[in-house]
Amino acid sequence: MSLEQSDNLVVEQAQTLDSGEVELPAAVQPWTTWKRLRRNFTAVFSIGILVILTVCALAAPLLTNNAPLTIDPVHRLRAPGVEGHLFGTDYLGRDVFAIVLFGGRTTLVVGLLVTAISMVIAAVLGLLSGFYPKVDAVLMRVVDGFMSFPSIVLATAAAGYFGPSVATVILALTIVLIWPSLRIVRGSALVARELLMVEAGRSVGVPESRILWKYVFPIVRAPILVQTSFIFSAAVLGEAALSFIGLGVDSKTVSWGSALTEARNYIQNAWWIAVFPGIALVLTILALNLLGDALRDILDPRLARR
Amino acid sequence: MGKYIRRRLLHALPTIFIPLVLVFFLLRLAPGDPAVQILGDNATPEQIAALRTQLGLDQPLPIQFLLWLKGLFTLQLGDSLFFHKPVLELIPAYAAVTLQLTFFALVIAMVIGLSAGIAASLLRGKILDRGIIGVMVFSISLPEFWLALVLIFVFAVTLRWFPVAGYVSFDEGVWASLATLVLPALAIGVRQAALLTRMTRSAMLDVLDEPYVTTARAQGLPEATVIGRYTLRTAAVPVVTVIGLSVSYLLSGAVAIELIFSLPGMGKLLVDAVSRRDYPVVEGSVLTIAVTLVVVNLIVDLVYAWLDPRIRLK
Amino acid sequence: MTNISQTNPVLDVKNLAVTLTIYGRPVPVVTNVSFQVRAGEAVALVGESGCGKTMTARAIIGLPPDGARVGGSIQLEGRELTTLSKKDRRKLGGSRIGFIFQEPMTSLHPTLTVGAQLCDTLRTHLDLGRKEARDRAAQLLDRVGIPRATAMLDSYIHQLSGGMRQRVMIALAVSCKPALIIADEPTTALDVTIQAQVLDLLKEMRSELGLAMLYITHDLEVVSDFCDRAVVMYAGDIVEEGPVASILTAPHHHYTRGLIGAIPAHDEDRKRLTLIKGQVPPLGAWPAGCRFAPRCPRADEVCLKHPALEPFEESAVRCWHPVELKKKETSTLG
Numbered sequence: 001m002s003l004e005q006s007d008n009l010v011v012e013q014a015q016t017l018d019s020g021e022v023e024l025p026a027a028v029q030p031w032t033t034w035k036r037l038r039r040n041f042t043a044v045f046s047i048g049i050l051v052i053l054t055v056c057a058l059a060a061p062l063l064t065n066n067a068p069l070t071i072d073p074v075h076r077l078r079a080p081g082v083e084g085h086l087f088g089t090d091y092l093g094r095d096v097f098a099i100v101l102f103g104g105r106t107t108l109v110v111g112l113l114v115t116a117i118s119m120v121i122a123a124v125l126g127l128l129s130g131f132y133p134k135v136d137a138v139l140m141r142v143v144d145g146f147m148s149f150p151s152i153v154l155a156t157a158a159a160g161y162f163g164p165s166v167a168t169v170i171l172a173l174t175i176v177l178i179w180p181s182l183r184i185v186r187g188s189a190l191v192a193r194e195l196l197m198v199e200a201g202r203s204v205g206v207p208e209s210r211i212l213w214k215y216v217f218p219i220v221r222a223p224i225l226v227q228t229s230f231i232f233s234a235a236v237l238g239e240a241a242l243s244f245i246g247l248g249v250d251s252k253t254v255s256w257g258s259a260l261t262e263a264r265n266y267i268q269n270a271w272w273i274a275v276f277p278g279i280a281l282v283l284t285i286l287a288l289n290l291l292g293d294a295l296r297d298i299l300d301p302r303l304a305r306r
Numbered sequence: 307m308g309k310y311i312r313r314r315l316l317h318a319l320p321t322i323f324i325p326l327v328l329v330f331f332l333l334r335l336a337p338g339d340p341a342v343q344i345l346g347d348n349a350t351p352e353q354i355a356a357l358r359t360q361l362g363l364d365q366p367l368p369i370q371f372l373l374w375l376k377g378l379f380t381l382q383l384g385d386s387l388f389f390h391k392p393v394l395e396l397i398p399a400y401a402a403v404t405l406q407l408t409f410f411a412l413v414i415a416m417v418i419g420l421s422a423g424i425a426a427s428l429l430r431g432k433i434l435d436r437g438i439i440g441v442m443v444f445s446i447s448l449p450e451f452w453l454a455l456v457l458i459f460v461f462a463v464t465l466r467w468f469p470v471a472g473y474v475s476f477d478e479g480v481w482a483s484l485a486t487l488v489l490p491a492l493a494i495g496v497r498q499a500a501l502l503t504r505m506t507r508s509a510m511l512d513v514l515d516e517p518y519v520t521t522a523r524a525q526g527l528p529e530a531t532v533i534g535r536y537t538l539r540t541a542a543v544p545v546v547t548v549i550g551l552s553v554s555y556l557l558s559g560a561v562a563i564e565l566i567f568s569l570p571g572m573g574k575l576l577v578d579a580v581s582r583r584d585y586p587v588v589e590g591s592v593l594t595i596a597v598t599l600v601v602v603n604l605i606v607d608l609v610y611a612w613l614d615p616r617i618r619l620k
Numbered sequence: 621m622t623n624i625s626q627t628n629p630v631l632d633v634k635n636l637a638v639t640l641t642i643y644g645r646p647v648p649v650v651t652n653v654s655f656q657v658r659a660g661e662a663v664a665l666v667g668e669s670g671c672g673k674t675m676t677a678r679a680i681i682g683l684p685p686d687g688a689r690v691g692g693s694i695q696l697e698g699r700e701l702t703t704l705s706k707k708d709r710r711k712l713g714g715s716r717i718g719f720i721f722q723e724p725m726t727s728l729h730p731t732l733t734v735g736a737q738l739c740d741t742l743r744t745h746l747d748l749g750r751k752e753a754r755d756r757a758a759q760l761l762d763r764v765g766i767p768r769a770t771a772m773l774d775s776y777i778h779q780l781s782g783g784m785r786q787r788v789m790i791a792l793a794v795s796c797k798p799a800l801i802i803a804d805e806p807t808t809a810l811d812v813t814i815q816a817q818v819l820d821l822l823k824e825m826r827s828e829l830g831l832a833m834l835y836i837t838h839d840l841e842v843v844s845d846f847c848d849r850a851v852v853m854y855a856g857d858i859v860e861e862g863p864v865a866s867i868l869t870a871p872h873h874h875y876t877r878g879l880i881g882a883i884p885a886h887d888e889d890r891k892r893l894t895l896i897k898g899q900v901p902p903l904g905a906w907p908a909g910c911r912f913a914p915r916c917p918r919a920d921e922v923c924l925k926h927p928a929l930e931p932f933e934e935s936a937v938r939c940w941h942p943v944e945l946k947k948k949e950t951s952t953l954g
Contacts, residue, residue, distance in 0.1 A: 144317070145324030156561065156580055158332065237449055244451050245562050245577060260452060264471075264566055267459050274459070278452040286447035293443070430686070517727040524681050525741045525792065526714030535740070536729055614731050615776050 033225075036298045043294035049287035053280070057104030066095035068102040068254040080272050088272040091262055096272055100280050103256040106249060107236050107284060110166065114173045114235035119228055121174075122181035127212055127220065129182070130189025139182075147179045155238065159247035169248045173238045181227045188223045192216040222299040229292030233285050240281050256281045310618070314607045318600040322593075329592050330374060333585050334367060340387050340583040361387070378593070384586035388579070393590035397575070401594060403473060404571035407494070407563070408556040410487050414495030415502050415552055420545070422499070423506025428533070430511060438503065445500035451562040454493035458566070461489060471568040490567045494560055498552045505548040509541040516540070542613050550606035557602070558595045628698060629656035630799045630832035631680070635692035638675050638684060638856075640903070646689070647904040649675045650856045653692075654929075657800065662826060662833040664864060666840050666879065667853035670900045673836045676853070677802050680834075681719055682709040697799055715745040718793030718831075720803040724785035728777040734761070734788050735773030738795060745796045760791040764821060783814040787821065794825055801826070804836045819846055840880060844868055852876050855901055855911035862935025872932050872942040875912045910940065 037043045056063065064086075072093030080088040080096075087096035129136040158172035192198060192215065201211045242248035243257030251258075256277040263274035341357040342349065358364045362373060377383060383393040426438040462470040468489050474482040513519060514537060522536040523529075561573035572591055579587035611618040638650035650672040657663045665673045679690045682701065694701040696716060701709060713719070721727035729737055738757035742748055748756065754773065761769035764787040777785055786806060793801055803822065807815040823846060826833055837843055840850060843864075850867045852860040852875065860873040871877045878896035898915040907913055909924040916923065922940045929938040 141320050142324065145320040156577060159580075233447070240449055241451060241562055245565055247577070247580075257451075260455065263455055264458065267455060268463050271459055274452070274455040278449075278455065281449060281452060282447055285449070286444060289443060289447050517721060517723060518729045520683060521719070521721060521727045521792075522729070522740075523683055523710070524713045524717075524719040525744070526711050527740055527744050528710070531740065531744070536732070540729075540731060616730065616778055 033295075033298060037294065040294050040298065042290050043298075046287040046290040046294065049283055050291070053104055053284055053287075054108060056101055057108050060098070060101035060105065063101055064095065064098045066098040068094060068098040069252070070094060079270075080276075087276040088270070090259070090273045091266050091270070096259075096276050099254050099259045100256070100276050102254040103259060103277060104280065104284075106166065106253055106255045107239060107281075110169055110173070110239040111232045111235045113170050114177060114238075115228055115232045117170070118174045118177045118231060118235075119181055119224060122178050122227075123185050123220070123224055125178075126182045126185025127189050127216060130186040131193055131208070131212065131216070136186070140186075143179050143182060146176075147183075155242060156247055159242060164246065164248060164250045166249050166253055169239050169242055172242065172247075173235050176238070177231050177234055181224075181231055184223050184227050185220055188220045189216055192219045195219075226292055226296045226299055229288055229295055233288035233292065236281070236284050236288065310611060311604070311608070314604055315600075318603055322596040322600060325592055325596055326378070326589065329588060330371065331367075333580075333583070333588060334370065339363075340585060343583050344387050374589070383590045383593070386579075386584055386587045388582050388584045388587070393586045396587065397572075397590055397594055400570055400572050400575045400591075402475075403569055404557060404560065404564075404573065406476075406483075406487060407490055407560055407569065407571060408553065410491035411495035411498060411556050411560075412549075412553060414491055415498035416549065418495075418499035419502025420506055423503040423545075424510060424533075424538075426503065426507045427510030427514065438507075442500045442503045445496050446504070448497060450494050450497055451566060453496060454489070454563055454566045457489045457493055471566070473567075473569045486567070486569075490560070490563050490569060493566075494556060494563050498556065502545070502548055502552065506541070506545050509544045510537065513537045513541040539613060543610060546606055546609050546613070550602055553602045554599050557598055627658050629658050629695075630697055631657040631834065632695040633676075633680065633692070634695075636676060636679060636694065637691040638672070638679050639689045639691070640685060641687040641689075642904065645904070648856060648906075649688075649903055650679065653853070653856075653858055655851045655858065655861060657832040657834055659799070659832050660826070660830050661849070662835055662843075662847040664840060664843050664847040664850040665834060665836045665853065666838065666850055668838055668879070668900055670903070671853045672856040673853055674804060677719075677804055677834065677836055680802060681713055681717055682706075683713075711745070714741045714798070715796045716799050718795075718798040718801045720786075720789050720793045720801065720806045722805040723809050724782070724789040725777065725809075728785065728788060728792075730777060733774050733776060734780075738773070738788075738792060741792060741795050757791075757795075760795055761788070764788070764791045764794075764825075765817075766791075782810050783817060786810060786814075786818050790818070790821060790825065794829060794831075797829055798831070800832045800834065802834045802836070805838070806835075807842070808837075815842070819843070822846070840864070840868060852879070855906050857911055857938060858929055859912065859939070860935060860937045861929070862937075866934045870933075870943075872935060872937040872944075873912075873939050874916045874918055874941075874943065877943060878915075910938075912939075 037047075070093075072089070074093065075089055076091055076093040078089040078093075080086060087100060089095055090099070125139060129139045155172040155176050158175060159168050162168040162171065195215070198211055198215050201215065202208075239248060239255065240257030240260075243255040244260055246258075246261065248257055249255045259277040260274055263270075263277075266273055339354070339358075341354045341361065341363065345353055345357060355364070362370060365373070381394070385392050386396055389396055422438050422442070426435045429435045458470055461467050468485050472486060474486050476483045519532060519536055522532045527536070558573065558576075560569075560571060561577055563569070564571040564574040565577070572595065576588065576591045576595075578584075579591065633656070634654045636650060636653040637648065639646045639648050641647070653672070653676055655663065665676065667673050675684070675688075678684050679688075680694055680701075684690055690702065692702070696712065701712070704712075728734075732740075735754060735757050738760060739750070739753040742753045742756055743750075746753075746756075757773055758770045761772055766772050766784060766787055772780075777788070780788065786809075789806070793803075801822075806822070807818050810818060819842075822833070825831060833847075835843055835847055847864050849862065850860075850864045851858055852867070852873065854875045860867065860871065860876045862872075867876060868880060871880055875896070896915055901907065901911065901914070909926050910916070910919070911926075913919040913923040918941045920941075925940075927938050927940050929936050932942050933944075
């Protein structure tokens, strides 16, 4: 009991700040986080998977001579390993191995951009919302509206509006994924606002922007980092799902999701069309989720066992 | 209590309006003219103009919006531009399929999620707990549409236990109908089960650490009572939240599953209507989903109040 | 109360040891603790937080934290508890041992009515019907001084005041007429005036039911006229044990002296406000010898060996250099 408490980062954090010391608890400092991450098996494992997937995506042209979109009806539905097609070919004779490699690029681009854009917006709005009750009152109603409404409908509407393209996918997923992060940042900002040091700073007229940046942001940083990993995973899943139902990337872009679209019709005699892009997708999402769990264990022991 | 319900309903209004308004403007501003879609590429400009007038599309956008609002409040949702049938007549058949799918997926999610979550929490740190966590993390990372493909390959193509796709309604045979829903329900139920397992486990662990559970044990109450009466009840509050979110998701998020299994549900109707620019159907489906979600949220709120007298007595 | 010492003890703890497992490492939190509580007697278990008082109490009721190992012997009314099956042990809670927790707000269920919680205990241990249990619960609430007892059965804990909550807790603990009550700082969370009322109620209950009582506290003076004997713990050890009166006026262990000195004296003449320097050593980092030595003003080389608990004047003390009664008079003046 008392042992658990002594491990409780948030309490420590609040106490350190209450006592007026500016220094942050060790776990929040980037270097310590990295050191702890290196000792965590799950973290090392998931980062390893992500690094391999990234390298494969970036080095795709070096790893295969086949272009992912080259249609070759003569050699369609070839089994894995046949005629130099490591993962076989699909119903149009496209090389599945190349699709997996090049599809990783789409996944990376969409994941990175959606995560970056939505996290920046969420961080800014979340800090404002947590710090200014008037902004909060309005923003929270909007968040409720967006969040209680199924994201797929919004994404579908957005995708329907702009037509399928990578930009559409990024926009649609960003709109959907801002809100949960915004809530998390806001929650931490609310905690930070109550801290003695922040209150004191406000009362003696330290500029708000300075308070936000110097005292509040460092506290909000840990939950943002954890959330980033989960948003990335949600973005990868979202891109695949949208592309799968034909509302995602256009037909000139390779995506694991769109590669699976036709797989159902050929599943009887060409399981490899479904299996390989699917495994790549599952591995990526799994690694990101595991990384998020590990980061949370390290940065927020209060929630660690979830 | 009445006041509580009224407050919750008021709270739900943005839930209905934000998506509806958003959808209205997204559709109207989107490229692609429904009149062209309906008449085909060979239509003359005169024909198109006539149809646009008939559909009210020639009005300025603010007027269209007001007319649309009026239609919304009087439940005049218009006719489908594609089916040429009133939207309100069209939707029930699709909604029924989605409701059945949601029901079965929810049963799967709740049976697996609640029992696995409770078992894991009671065996904290033991091998079974770790095993459940492992399976749970993996299942959360499993895209539903891919799981659906795997299930089709294993159970429909290889083992031939269930049909590959298609839908048989209840009237045409209960068993045949159930058989068409097993794989789709599994495909979306598994991930929801994993999410529910996670929440149940952590909620149970939180409550098991509460002093009042220690009190119940110190008072010599049998462990079955301590868990069943003193723990589950309070742990249920966050779990109900997740179940509510699951229902919301299942009611609308089954688009990919409906497409894979060729189920004529709301998700399919919505996606098709978006690509056909069938405004009234899109708006009608979004409205249906939004209203259903408000009802689901209200039920969740009522369950909260039933579970926790502190909410009820406020 | 000389006749008390002749009766058999209700609670007899011998060589109790509790070891927790922290990050896979065994860490002792209670070592070699022995004491007795007789019927009608109240014993104070005193010490700062982290000294092992609560862990001792949890071991007695058979609810140590996960992964804890409990050694030694605990006898309740002559029955050995440590060898009982988990189920039999559980049945003694609420029926033979009542437990009063520090924080009634969190220790009573938030969404079950007061009556439901009382009835659960009553019906678990006594063969009562629904109606009988409810009547008995109302009587209990009335007995602990809760107005409109029958109506209160249907209230929830958040609707009651702090004092009333603790009265409910007491009603729950005494509901099945136990032989022993363990009270873990039952008044700490309350206002001073309410504290006195709750203590009075406990006193009444004790004499009415002939209860043996183990009263855990960090403030000996609060219970000075309530408890007969005191057991002072420090870092998992009993460091001093004896009649409350003599421990308060003439503590023999330097820790006890400091502990009492830390309470501002009302008697201006005595002017003793010695504070203990330093902090309780963290778990797993106890010194090998006398565990108090690093903070003790009298510590020397001898203290590198762990002293035994030995009789000294009216009490027993675990110290190589116990404070003698006469010496103390002079030293406090200096």
